[in-house]
Amino acid sequence: MLVSPSTPDAQQALERLSSLRQHQQDSRRSPHKPLLVLLALGRLAATGSSRLPWSEAEETLSNLIEEFGPTSQTGRSQSAAFPFTRLRSDGVWMLDRDVPMDNVGPLRQGVTGQFEASLEAALRDRPELLAAAARGLVESHFPGTVAPDVLVAVGLDPDLLEGSRPARDTSPADRRRSSTWPAAVIEAWDRQCAFCGFDGAAGGGVVGIEAAHVRWFKLGGPDDLDNGLALCSLHHKLFDRGMLGLDGDFAVVVSRRFSARTTQGRTVYDLHGQRLTPRPGTPLPAARHVRWHTDQVFQGQSLAS
Numbered sequence: 001m002l003v004s005p006s007t008p009d010a011q012q013a014l015e016r017l018s019s020l021r022q023h024q025q026d027s028r029r030s031p032h033k034p035l036l037v038l039l040a041l042g043r044l045a046a047t048g049s050s051r052l053p054w055s056e057a058e059e060t061l062s063n064l065i066e067e068f069g070p071t072s073q074t075g076r077s078q079s080a081a082f083p084f085t086r087l088r089s090d091g092v093w094m095l096d097r098d099v100p101m102d103n104v105g106p107l108r109q110g111v112t113g114q115f116e117a118s119l120e121a122a123l124r125d126r127p128e129l130l131a132a133a134a135r136g137l138v139e140s141h142f143p144g145t146v147a148p149d150v151l152v153a154v155g156l157d158p159d160l161l162e163g164s165r166p167a168r169d170t171s172p173a174d175r176r177r178s179s180t181w182p183a184a185v186i187e188a189w190d191r192q193c194a195f196c197g198f199d200g201a202a203g204g205g206v207v208g209i210e211a212a213h214v215r216w217f218k219l220g221g222p223d224d225l226d227n228g229l230a231l232c233s234l235h236h237k238l239f240d241r242g243m244l245g246l247d248g249d250f251a252v253v254v255s256r257r258f259s260a261r262t263t264q265g266r267t268v269y270d271l272h273g274q275r276l277t278p279r280p281g282t283p284l285p286a287a288r289h290v291r292w293h294t295d296q297v298f299q300g301q302s303l304a305s
């Protein structure tokens with residue numbers, strides 16, 4: 001971390017906090033602990049204290065995990081109880097009662113969680129540390145399309161993503177993004193959205209069209225043509241939020257969790273069942289990347305076709 005806190009204890013606690021960043025070799029997403037930390041950072045920023053009673057976390061943390069985590073068979077409260085109890089072992093989180101790991105029952109007897117004291121003090125006194133911690137966590141677990149949504153959901157300012165960045169990470173697990181990959185993907189898909197065909201252009205360049213990773217770069221997805229789709233900004237966002245996905249036949253699927261009220265919003269449903277049709281020479285996304293997206297990003301069940 002670039003900015004150094006005042007005390008050695010706080011420095012250690014901050015280092016433990018940054019060790020929650022995703023390891024590139026993990027292919028399964030594990031956003032539970034980071035979401036709890038971000039929720040607590042949001043409370044600390046808003047109220048001056050990260051104190052979080054289970055009675056509130058049971059609802060708010062469950063919602064965050066459901067909205068931004070991979071689909072899971074685990075019950076909502078149970079999903080929240082994992083990070084709420086287990087974050088203690090990372091040395092950054094305390095509960096005001098000694099309760100067993102993972103058990104929802106004892107938590108309901110009025111347990112409150114909070115950052116470890118020296119960490120709490122350092123983050124409260126130095127807003128730039130708090131912002132750097134939030135930025136590091138959210139950026140290592142979510143792509144750029146999703147990170148601002150997560151920050152808003154935990155009550156933090158999405159503009160903190162624009163803040164001064166630490167010098168580039170030099171840990172060996174960090175990978176450089178290819179600077180030519182986005183343009184190559186957009187060109188390969190004939191400068192149009194692979195889902196809806198939107199082909200906005202301005203002065204010869206595309207506008208509103210982006211290169212999307214099928215398997216997220218941050219979760220080990222390569223900058224390869226068979227891990228990329230050109231998508232309009234809207235469909236890129238819906239794809240990364242798991243509202244849209246692909247099935248084994250490379251047809252678009254729409255999540256049952258997606259809803260819209262207006263005719264325009266509901267045009268998203270029309271994408272369901274449409275097969276990708278790349279131009280000759282452009283590879284379809286690799287099946288292993290599509291499977292990763294289905295397991296780790298797509299939200300719940302698709303519409304019946």
Ligand SMILES: [Zn+2]
Binds near residue numbers: 193195233
């Ligand atoms: Zn589109």
